[in-house]
Amino acid sequence: MAKQDRRIRKTRSVLKAALLSLMKEKSVKHITVKELCDKADINRGTFYLHYTDVFDMLEQIENEMFNSFNEYLDLPQGGEKMLTEDKFREIFVYVKDNSEFCQVMLSDRGEIGFIRKLIKFLHERFTTFYGNTSVAEHYFSFIVYGFLGMVENWLNTGMKESPSEMAFLCENLIGNKLKEQL
Amino acid sequence: MAKQDRRIRKTRSVLKAALLSLMKEKSVKHITVKELCDKADINRGTFYLHYTDVFDMLEQIENEMFNSFNEYLDLPQGGEKMLTEDKFREIFVYVKDNSEFCQVMLSDRGEIGFIRKLIKFLHERFTTFYGNTSVAEHYFSFIVYGFLGMVENWLNTGMKESPSEMAFLCENLIGNKLKEQL
DNA sequence: CCTATAATAAACATAGTGTTGATTTCTTGA
DNA sequence: TCAAGAAATCAACACTATGTTTATTATAGG
Numbered sequence: 001m002a003k004q005d006r007r008i009r010k011t012r013s014v015l016k017a018a019l020l021s022l023m024k025e026k027s028v029k030h031i032t033v034k035e036l037c038d039k040a041d042i043n044r045g046t047f048y049l050h051y052t053d054v055f056d057m058l059e060q061i062e063n064e065m066f067n068s069f070n071e072y073l074d075l076p077q078g079g080e081k082m083l084t085e086d087k088f089r090e091i092f093v094y095v096k097d098n099s100e101f102c103q104v105m106l107s108d109r110g111e112i113g114f115i116r117k118l119i120k121f122l123h124e125r126f127t128t129f130y131g132n133t134s135v136a137e138h139y140f141s142f143i144v145y146g147f148l149g150m151v152e153n154w155l156n157t158g159m160k161e162s163p164s165e166m167a168f169l170c171e172n173l174i175g176n177k178l179k180e181q182l
Numbered sequence: 183m184a185k186q187d188r189r190i191r192k193t194r195s196v197l198k199a200a201l202l203s204l205m206k207e208k209s210v211k212h213i214t215v216k217e218l219c220d221k222a223d224i225n226r227g228t229f230y231l232h233y234t235d236v237f238d239m240l241e242q243i244e245n246e247m248f249n250s251f252n253e254y255l256d257l258p259q260g261g262e263k264m265l266t267e268d269k270f271r272e273i274f275v276y277v278k279d280n281s282e283f284c285q286v287m288l289s290d291r292g293e294i295g296f297i298r299k300l301i302k303f304l305h306e307r308f309t310t311f312y313g314n315t316s317v318a319e320h321y322f323s324f325i326v327y328g329f330l331g332m333v334e335n336w337l338n339t340g341m342k343e344s345p346s347e348m349a350f351l352c353e354n355l356i357g358n359k360l361k362e363q364l
Numbered sequence: 365c366c367t368a369t370a371a372t373a374a375a376c377a378t379a380g381t382g383t384t385g386a387t388t389t390c391t392t393g394a
Numbered sequence: 395t396c397a398a399g400a401a402a403t404c405a406a407c408a409c410t411a412t413g414t415t416t417a418t419t420a421t422a423g424g
Contacts, residue, residue, distance in 0.1 A: 216411060
């Protein structure tokens with residue numbers, strides 16, 4: 001897709017900043033188009049040129065984020081996509097670079113669609129280890145959600161460990177110990 | 183608390199049914215007080231005698247659910263509260279008995295506050311196994327989220343396994359293998 | 365049966381919504 | 395650099411849902 005008009009980029013960017021800022025104070029469900037536009041100093045009519053409502057806007061932002069996340073990860077299409085320690089590290093780097101956004105979106109001010117998209121995203125990029133029995137599926141869900149839990153905990157405890165350290169923990173836990181045991 | 187007036191119970195119950203029913207069609211964020219009351223055949227003014235808005239209503243329902251869940255689980259106050267296989271089974275029984283509600287609330291039509299409350303609930307009722315180092319905290323989050331993942335997967339695949347079977351899987355995974363390994 | 369209280373009905377001001385048309389400002393590429 | 399096209403603004407609009415109030419009716423429970 002061609003690069004879009006600078007005015008469009010600017011409008012969306014300032015609206016995005018305003019939304020993120022408001023979401024630090026209150027849940028997205030209580031944010032109105034009016035106050036968002038006031039905050040961003042954007043004509044309300046302009047908002048409707050881009051989005052249908054606040055939730056639609058958040059969803060578009062989420063989708064952009066997942067697209068950039070996907071490009072960044074650069075996993076081979078089709079074939080085996082099991083995450084290696086390197087890929088785990090890249091994920092933690094990405095999360096750290098977007099920590100402000102991720103933290104808000106995973107908090108109770110966010111919107112459940114983000115978590116659902118994230119689980120789906122991870123689910124598609126982890127590889128099942130142990131066939132496709134229903135038990136294996138349960139274990140697999142356990143691992144995917146568990147990984148999300150570690151990311152969330154890392155974010156909420158100030159990201160004290162480096163991405164490499166976190167990747168090591170993940171590889172150790174998911175890639176080795178669980179694999180041996182299950 | 184004393185048992186409340188039958189009319190109150192009836193009003194709330196019919197509103198709750200209407201909300202759940204609407205949430206099967208659309209996300210809670212798009213449900214208005216008006217359509218909810220129309221569906222429930224309740225005067226809109228009556229709604230405001232009980233709740234401030236749809237989100238407030240959902241939150242009250244969530245809280246009632248967690249209170250009943252907590253009573254049902256009947257864990258000893260204060261002391262060690264590590265979940266045993268028996269308790270795991272009880273959780274799956276409870277989820278099954280409330281599967282309609284749980285499924286909607288965990289879907290993208292639900293509200294993120296429910297997941298946050300649920301994680302918090304589980305977090306408080308699992309016992310940490312390995313001290314309180316930051317690494318242990320990460321593993322602990324992994325387990326709590328992982329458990330939620332298994333519950334969600336079980337719900338979304340038609341609850342084919344019995345609660346006892348699921349409890350066995352959990353105990354095996356969380357109580358034994360991970361404990362030995364970490 | 366009586367009293368208290370919950371639910372109803374109707375009306376109201378208000379705020380936010382979503383859209384429109386005319387106008388101004390800005391961007392881009394020739 | 396300038397012209398054409400597109401985006402943003404502004405003001406106005408009808409509309410819908412909100413939240414509250416008042417008077418009235420219905421019902422629960424002692």
